[in-house]
Amino acid sequence: MVAQNIAFGIIAGITVLAAIGMVSTRNIVHAALFLVMVLGGLAANYVLLTAEFIATTQVLVYIGAVMVLFLFGIMLTRAPIGRIPQMTGATWPVAALSALALGGITVYALIDRFGTDSLATDNTVFRTADVSDSVFSQYIIPFEAVSVLLLAALIGAVVLARRD
Numbered sequence: 001m002v003a004q005n006i007a008f009g010i011i012a013g014i015t016v017l018a019a020i021g022m023v024s025t026r027n028i029v030h031a032a033l034f035l036v037m038v039l040g041g042l043a044a045n046y047v048l049l050t051a052e053f054i055a056t057t058q059v060l061v062y063i064g065a066v067m068v069l070f071l072f073g074i075m076l077t078r079a080p081i082g083r084i085p086q087m088t089g090a091t092w093p094v095a096a097l098s099a100l101a102l103g104g105i106t107v108y109a110l111i112d113r114f115g116t117d118s119l120a121t122d123n124t125v126f127r128t129a130d131v132s133d134s135v136f137s138q139y140i141i142p143f144e145a146v147s148v149l150l151l152a153a154l155i156g157a158v159v160l161a162r163r164d
Helices: 003-024 028-048 052-076 092-114 128-138 140-161
Strands: none
Touching (some): 003 028, 028 052, 052 140
């Protein structure tokens, strides 16, 4: 086996375990930290795919910004930090069946649409500079709109959490 395949297997296993921990924990802060592990595992897999720009974006935007917003939301809304007694683990069979059904539908849709197609072999290389030129020239308006939306969400969380 190639070392890249072994590394992918290890990272994917850790990511899946972190995702299971995220949805099965009863502590909301632990769930947020498990989500950080999941997003970090995805960034590591992007590095294995030699998509460094996407990996860097994953770390900066999702782990750096969105998780900070989640943690601010948890802290500012005074969410219960410990175990929540109202949450029970009795619904896990329904969640597991729903996940299996969703996975089955996804696999069926992908096979139905792309079953006989083959991957492109033109070996086109997209450089990070090409991606950044596209983002900061053609898609600058949506990029800035998302940043304003995140800023508005942060200001809204602060306004809702402050004491009158």
